[in-house]
Amino acid sequence: MLSVPGAVAGNGPDAPVAAHYGQPTAEQRALEAGTAVVDLSHRGVVTVSGPDRLTWLHVLTSQKLDRLAPGVSTETLFLDVQGRIEFDCHLVDDGETTWLTVEPGENAGLADWLQKMKFASRVEIADRTGEIAVVGSTAAVPGWDEREDITRWEDPWPRIGEGGFPYTDDPDPAQHPAADWSWNEYLVPVPLLEELAEPSSRTTPREGSALPEGWTLAGTMASEALRIAALRPRHGMDTDERTIPHEIDLVRTAVHLEKGCYKGQETIARVHNLGRPPRRLTFLQLDGSGHTLPAPGSDVIVRPESEAEAATARSVGTVTSVAQHHEMGPIALAILKRNTDPTAELLLRDGNAEDGWSFTAATQETVVSPQAGQVVGRQSGFLRKGAR
Numbered sequence: 195m196l197s198v199p200g201a202v203a204g205n206g207p208d209a210p211v212a213a214h215y216g217q218p219t220a221e222q223r224a225l226e227a228g229t230a231v232v233d234l235s236h237r238g239v240v241t242v243s244g245p246d247r248l249t250w251l252h253v254l255t256s257q258k259l260d261r262l263a264p265g266v267s268t269e270t271l272f273l274d275v276q277g278r279i280e281f282d283c284h285l286v287d288d289g290e291t292t293w294l295t296v297e298p299g300e301n302a303g304l305a306d307w308l309q310k311m312k313f314a315s316r317v318e319i320a321d322r323t324g325e326i327a328v329v330g331s332t333a334a335v336p337g338w339d340e341r342e343d344i345t346r347w348e349d350p351w352p353r354i355g356e357g358g359f360p361y362t363d364d365p366d367p368a369q370h371p372a373a374d375w376s377w378n379e380y381l382v383p384v385p386l387l388e389e390l391a392e393p394s395s396r397t398t399p400r401e402g403s404a405l406p407e408g409w410t411l412a413g414t415m416a417s418e419a420l421r422i423a424a425l426r427p428r429h430g431m432d433t434d435e436r437t438i439p440h441e442i443d444l445v446r447t448a449v450h451l452e453k454g455c456y457k458g459q460e461t462i463a464r465v466h467n468l469g470r471p472p473r474r475l476t477f478l479q480l481d482g483s484g485h486t487l488p489a490p491g492s493d494v495i496v497r498p499e500s501e502a503e504a505a506t507a508r509s510v511g512t513v514t515s516v517a518q519h520h521e522m523g524p525i526a527l528a529i530l531k532r533n534t535d536p537t538a539e540l541l542l543r544d545g546n547a548e549d550g551w552s553f554t555a556a557t558q559e560t561v562v563s564p565q566a567g568q569v570v571g572r573q574s575g576f577l578r579k580g581a582r
Contacts, residue, residue: 198391204414206490207298207430210236214413221412222419222520228333230412231405234379235327235387238301242292242308244317251292254311255283256439256462258357258450264289267348268355269448272304277438277461282429282448284379286347293345293381295328297430327387329380330417336406338380349377350447351426357450359466361443361474361566371477371559372424419517422525425477425561431490432475432514432527438462440471441529443562470567473511473529474560478540480516480524481555487516487524488554492544494528496535497555504541505551510534513542526556536560 200216203209211233214221224230242251252260257270264287272281281304283294296304305321312319329335338344352370354360360367367373389404390411405411421428427442438461439445449462465471480488494511498504511530519525526542542554 198411202413208236208414208418210298212411212413213415215411218413218415218518219520221410222416224410225332225412225416226420226520228331228376229408230331230410230416231335231380231390232330232412232414232417233327233387233390234330234414234417235384236298237323237328237379238296238298238304239322239326239328239381240294240296240301240305240308241320241322242294242317243290243320244315246316247292248287250315250317251285252453253456254308256449256456256458257285257355258453259285262287267346267350269350269444271439271444271448271458272307273439273456273458273462275457277458277465278435279429279433279437279439279444282433282444284347284349286345288345293347295347295379295381297428300430325384326381327384329382329387329390331378331380332376332420334378335380335409338382343383344386345381347379347381349375349379349426351375351377351424352443352446355447355450357452358447359445359449359451361440361445361471361562363560363563363565370425372426375424375426377421377424377426415517418515419519419525422477422515422517422527423519423522425475425527427475427527428515432529434529437473437529438465438471440465440567441473441562442475465567468568470532470565471562472532474532474534474562474564474566476511476528476530476536476561477559478513478526478528478542478556479522479559480526480542482523484552484554486552487518488513488526488542488544488552490514490516492542494530494556495541495543497539497541501553504543504553505547507541507543509543510540524554527561528556528558530558532564534564536564 201212204213255270301323492513493509495507515527540556
């Protein structure tokens with residue numbers, strides 16, 4: 195975590211870095227405007243080098259990587275034999291090295307598993323976490339792309355990748371609510387990250403280092419709010435041990451449906467061609483009259499006829515990510531049972547029977563369609579209410 199006066203530590207998986215630096219709303223606006231960067235140095239960084247790196251990763255993951263061109267960013271998944279997500283990797287190759295970033299704490303497990311899968315392949319795996327730091331931004335940071343010691347990953351979301359498929363109502367990516375979403379992960383040497391904390395680097399930029407003039411620091415409260423507004427699922431937050439890619443619309447960006455065998459492919463193909471995912475990601479606009487946000491993990495219930503029924507109503511899903519957006523107010527992502535009525539009014543149930551329940555009204559906007567799957571029969575007209 196950057197040592198910056200006024201920095202407030204994050205929560206959950208983002209606890210190692212700053213949630214904000216004293217002005218969360220202003221930071222979010224600056225980040226959205228493309229004039230701020232976020233310290234994501236807690237993300238894991240793993241590299242694969244050697245002449246077989248891309249063909250080897252191609253065999254192991256859900257994405258077609260054997261002919262990936264240098265500088266082209268993509269997303270790929272390591273799945274178990276049931277098609278459930280084990281690692282969600284942001285991947286870019288620089289012509290000599292393939293860079294993968296993963297959620298905090300997952301780097302050691304990924305590197306260890308890759309080492310076990312080397313066999314006779316001409317590859318070298320290294321865990322670079324602690325040596326290389328991740329810095330996030332919604333726009334290109336001036337001067338950073340010209341540096342040989344910096345690599346940039348550009349988020350493909352929500353474009354439909356080669357061999358991908360959308361699980362939204364409207365398959366046209368131009369109609370996706372986050373069609374204008376832009377996100378970058380810069381892989382920078384840790385000394386450069388440390389320079390960002392120096393007051394001089396934020397007020398009098400030095401050539402080729404630190405922040406350019408007019409740029410500031412933003413915390414993860416800002417990046418999480420923008421991510422949720424973009425309907426962008428995050429592994430470990432919007433997934434659990436049962437999640438398959440179809441449920442969170444990752445067949446769009448992280449799965450190539452026409453490539454050869456890989457672990458979990460049978461489930462991917464079977465659900466896509468013959469079935470429907472059992473759960474679906476949804477976006478929630480929350481009642482903002484309360485003073486606190488519901489916690490991730492809160493139950494989602496269909497609003498009953500009386501308040502007395504709310505405490506015992508059966509859960510239809512779980513809140514996964516929550517944030518305060520600078521324009522939309524409180525927003526969330528949730529995983530719901532597929533057959534939950536997409537027009538139903540919902541309540542978020544937080545707390546417990548002993549200490550008392552709290553309830554937050556929520557309006558759902560479909561992300562993954564209840565009709566998604568079986569390839570045909572999709573509805574049209576995916577519309578989003580309000581500003582993003």
